[in-house]
Amino acid sequence: MGKSAKGLLLLKGDDEAREIDFELSYLLSLTMQDRFRLMQRKSREMLALLSRYGHRKAPEIIKYK
Numbered sequence: 001m002g003k004s005a006k007g008l009l010l011l012k013g014d015d016e017a018r019e020i021d022f023e024l025s026y027l028l029s030l031t032m033q034d035r036f037r038l039m040q041r042k043s044r045e046m047l048a049l050l051s052r053y054g055h056r057k058a059p060e061i062i063k064y065k
Contacts, residue, residue, distance in 0.1 A: 007026070009022040
């Protein structure tokens with residue numbers, strides 16, 4: 001059916017439950033430092049994507065009189 005090879009889950013068909021189990025076991029195998037590094041890397045990646053597509057700046061507040 002499915003097997004894991006070098007951190008990749010190989011499945012012949014869609015199996016959401018096995019995908020979730022695989023992802024959770026990977027995250028549980030990380031140390032606290034690894035989790036924070038992963039979180040920081042993903043945050044930087046999101047910021048880069050937001051700035052590339054013009055959504056990085058905070059919206060302006062317009063006051064009407």
